[in-house]
Amino acid sequence: MFLKFFLPLVLVLFACAPLRPLGPVEETPSTVPEQKKEEPPPPTPEPVEPDTAKKQIIEKTIDVGVGFEKRFAVIECPEKKWEFKAGKNSRTEIETKGNCTYAGKTYRGTWIVLSADTGVTIINHLDTEDYLKGVVPHEIGKLNAEGFEALKAQAVAARTYAYIHLGSRKTQGFDVYADTRDQVYNAKNDEDSLVNEAILATSNVVIKYNGNLIEAYYHSTCGGKTESSEVWEKESKPYLAAVLDSTEGGVFCELSRYKRWEEKFSKTELIKLFQKNATNAKADKIFPFSKIERILITEKFPSGRVKRLVVFTDKGSFEVFGDKARWLFQRAGKILPSALFSISQNGNDYIISGSGFGHGIGMCQFGVIARARAGQKFDDILKAYYTGVSVEGY
């Protein structure tokens, strides 16, 4: 039973996780929230372009960017096959009953195609609830009935994320990306009947703090304690506080294979990696060196995640901040699973021992699944991860 349920889930989460740090939230640089200041309540300002957001929420539709800078694109609908080429500026709206295919996936909704010299942008326009059907199964995996409350919690978090980001990519001509820069949207290819039921059962339900939609970040595995949004922003949002994800019985997300992890790097390997990764890790100084003398975590966030990591070399020292430390160790395309780690030395090797997967902010998906299986209801689960919020109809 365990293997039957858990292995496929791990595979699904793992498959979608490396870049992301999950959650929608995870992890490409562009998903990192902008450095916006938000006053503590009351009252809180509308987070994202309020006029556009409100208007679109009433409309209940979302524009998802699914293809970019294509020289050539084909959308095949049951009624007609459409072909587009980069070139003169133009905007084409395709009305269809749905079930069009683009780049190997079948989509609900209609289409907007923007052509320009730089390339073709393919936008899928659809009902937000239909969009969620392509997001939730990919983000948390397909669960059995025991996980129904987890699916509901994920549906509400994903809906809240979608609503607050309506209009947020306006300059590109759509609302959200279909990948880890926002939430991974896999069209109809991943749809699942139980997930669809969970979306329907929570129809119109969102998460609010002081009457405003929240930034509902989530991630795969917190490792025991979530992180405050201070990791990304100087002034953290009160509802994205660090919380314990455990009871006397243990850590909720302990079924994750990332509850504990270890990675080993040789000194020679790290010299190469650090020089290669310094830019992506936003190191404060970038210079050539031929020897690493010490690697020190000089400051940690309250959850224990790295706040400041300093590398001493034969040519001087440099440092990286917070979650970006994961990028400093990137090898073969993979960053460290989380910033909740310690470093030890063993001869010529550095051993990184860590917990968790993802940025650690907001809802912990493996924790959500465990809480649902333990009988917690979706709204209580959400309130456990987002401090001081209400779960209510929009």
Ligand SMILES: [Zn+2]
């Ligand atoms: Zn957790």
